[in-house]
Amino acid sequence: MGDLQQRLQMALDAAHMAIWDSRLVNGQAIEGTVYWSAGGAALLGLPARALSQSFRDFLGHVHDEDRATLLAIMQAGIDQRTGYELQYRVLWPDGDTHWLDARAQVLSDRQGRPMRTLGMIRDITEQRQQMIAIAERQELAEVTLNSIGDGVMTTDPQGKTRYLNRMAEQLTGWSNALAHGRDIRETLQLVDESSGQPLEHVAVKCLQQRQAIGLSSHAQLLTRDGHSIAIADSAAPIWSRDGVILGAVVVFRDVSHERKLSQQLSWQATHDTLTGLVNRREFEHLVASALHTAKEEGHTHALLYLDLDQFKVINDTCGHGAGDVLLQLLAKLLQAQMRDSDILARLGGDELGVLLPHCPLDHARLVGEQLRQSIRDFRFAWDTRTFELGVSIGMVEITQDSKSTSELLVAADQACYLAKEQGRNRIHVYQESDVMLAQRHGEMLWISRLNEAFERDYFRLYAMPIVHLHAGQESHNEVLIRIRNSHGELILPGAFIPAAERYDMMGSIDRWVIRAVCHHIMSVRDSLPPLDALAESCRRTPALYSINLSGMSLADTSLQHYITGQFVQFEIAPEQICFEITETAVIANLPKAQVFMHQLKTLGCRFSLDDFGSGFSSFGYLKALPVDYLKIDGLFVRDIASNAINRAMVKAINEVGHVMGIKTVAEYVENSATLAVIRELGVDYAQGHAVGNVRPLTAGLD
Incomplete structure (x- = not known):
């Protein structure tokens, strides 16, 4: 018997278990006594020796929150003679809390009266802690996943x-x-x-x-x-x-928002935001694809280049807003007369392109004539005026013999140029012989016209106000150049500046403008009564004139000496002159531009960076240039009231400019809605028909 008890005790010790023996009084556990083996006493944190104690004393070891539950479960098992299983906490003398698992049967006398409960008890603290840790990790994971x-x-x-x-x-x-x-x-x-x-x-x-x-x-x-x-x-x-x-x-x-924004950006990368037509970049890609099918599969296509004959007149007399509306109307008019497979694109300004896939030249002539006649019959009404339009169309066939995309586009452009030279409002189909003819004719025509303008003083200066939106009145104008020819016609710079750039005449034009502006400032000053002239000279913010400089002039190392000579001759304060330089011209001539700008900046001249934002390298170059004004590219400004992406671009440019201490100017502010957004964003200046129209500055030089 002793050997059996020893084996039983060894088994209990190995299982970390002890005997749980509770004697009852009148069937009640609370009145009884608990007998512990040495291992059982150790489970209560007491010395490991046999122990007996009243049930009430035992309850003193049980956690406050578990006492009532323990007693209720035990007594219910006793009353029902079913025994019980329960888990409860005990507090050790050193303050530690341990979990115990107790399982017992009810032993009764011969009359069936419950006398004692006898069972096993074990410490499950480690298991409970593991369960709690697992539960906490699961809860943390679920909270995290839900957050x-x-x-x-x-x-x-x-x-x-x-x-x-x-x-x-x-x-x-x-x-x-x-x-x-x-x-x-x-x-x-x-x-x-x-x-x-x-x-x-x-x-x-x-x-x-x-x-x-x-x-x-x-x-x-x-x-x-x-x-x-x-x-x-x-x-x-x-x-x-x-x-x-x-x-x-x-x-x-x-990612609905991100994908929608990506689609908008993708659409904007291939389309003109004003008209919704394909833009030049995408059109050139489509022409390249058409050329590929022509060479690989023998297909024949047609390429048309359209130039509106009266667009510049409307734009100049009625404002850019009128020009924008006209382009939108014409886009819808022409699109309605074309096949679904035909491509209509806006190539820039008033220039349109048409790609007619799988269209032989004879049929392309009919389509071109239909488009020409539609524009000819169209009447554009603005305010109280009505305008008739015309269009010059250049056409080129795309075949297996066509050489490259760039040559096709040049050929269509040259054919369009010849259509204009032959009287406008007509179609000219490209011929190989047109290349030399157009080049020779164009050179002779523009060289003679520009030389005549210099000799006969046909150049005229106009002023476009640059209006401060948040401060007092100040006079700031961008100076624009025109040609008034012998017939009294006013020729806009878009017609002669490209030719002047092509034939290296821009440097001479820039010098003419600089001299004419200095002469104008002197004339205004000399025409004032003495007291007014004195007041004008004492003004803290004298009238400011912005003069556009070409990339050719930036590369001219002698231009600075010419400018200072004009200042001396006409007694001009350099603070009254601001030079406007395009972002692309600066980047193309960066080292010379930096030297030129720093030297004139030392004299007191100011500088404005035009068309800012048209290149993604803008901010990087900006830090290296002594710029006073940023003119935000009109591409972002003109539809800012309805285009969230353009609004964000203008906001970013404006904020970066202000952080760098540079004032900002919004170009192409053509209506009150655009002006309101520009004010709201905190842009410093506005330029466009919403704040001031182009007006003559001077009639020429004496």
Whole structure:
């Protein structure tokens, strides 16, 4: 018997268990006595020796929150003769808390009266702590998953849905309970955003290939209630410690805004924002594709180049707003008369391009004539005036013999030029002999016209106000040049500046403008009564004139000496002169531009960077230049009231300019809506018909 008890005690010690023996009084545990083995006493934190104590004393070791429950469960098991199982906490003398697990049977006398409970008790503190830690980790994981902005779903190895976090429930429309056990392809239904066809599911692909699957860029989620949401999704396997796949986790998020913005940017990269037509870059790409099919498959296409004959007159007399409306109307008019496969593009300003795929030259002539006649019959009304229009059209055939895209575009441009030279409002089909004829004729024509303008003093200066939006009155004008020929016609710079640049005459024109502006300032000063002249000379902010300089002039090392000579001759304060330089001209001549600008800046001249924002390298070069004004490219300004992307661009340029201590000017402010947005964004100056029209500055030089 002793040997059996010893073996039993060894087994209990190995299992970290002890005898739990409670004697009852009148069937009540609370009135009885508890007998502990040495191991049982140790479970209470007491010395490891046999111990007996009243049940009330035993309850003194039990955690306050567990006493009532322990007594109730024990007494119920005694009363029902079923025994009991329970877990409770005890407080050791050193203050530690331990969890005990007790299981006992009820022993009764011959009359069936309960006399004692006898069973086993063991310390389960470590297991409880592990359970609590696991529960806390699970709770933390669930709280984390429910807090993040991404949807998270998990599956079993067969692709059945196991879990959705809160965001996944919101995005899919499925609750955890409804989704559980359903195929992931049902609860996370994915289709291609373009075709609407089901996609190879990211979770299924992940389970099949047993590897992570990266983000897709064209997935769309069909929700439980039938809505569609653009999402970016990815999946990764869930592995057990022994390398078995337990399922997959899918992470996805709503990218509707980002994808819409990306589509807008993509559209803007290939289209003209004013008319909605294809832009020059995309048109050239389409012409290149047409040329490829012509060479590879023998197809024949036609390319048309259209130049509106009266557009500049309308733009100059009625403002850019009128010109914009005219272009929008003409775009709709011409588009309505073309096949779905035909391409109408705006190439810039008043120049349009047409690509007629699979169209022989004879039929292209008919299409071109129809377009010409439609524009000829069109009447444009603005305010109280009505304008008739014409169009000059150059046409070139795209065949297997065509050489390159650039040569096709040049040929169409030259044919259009000849159509204008032959009387305008007509079609000219490109011939090989046109190249030399156009070049020779153009050179002779523009060289003679520009030389005549110098000799006969046909150049005229005009002023476009630059108006401060947030401060007092000040006089600031951009100086513009025109030619008034012998017939009294006013020729805008768009007609002669390209030729002047081509034939190296821009330096002479720039010097003429500089001298004429200095002469004008002196004339205004000399015409004032003595007291007014004195007041003018004492003004802290004298009238400021912005003069445009070409890239050719920036590279002219002798120009600075010419400028200072004019200042001395006409007694001009350098502070009254601001030189406007385009971003592209500065970048093309950066080292010379830096020297030129720093030297004149030392004298007191100011500098304005024109068309700022047209290149993405702008901010990098800006830090190296002593610039006083940034003129924000009109491409971003003109539709800022309705285009969120352009508004953001203007806001960014304005803020960067201000951080660098540079004032900002918005160009092409043509209406009150645009002006209101420009004011709201904090731009310093505005220029355009909404704040002031072009007016003559001087009639020429004496």
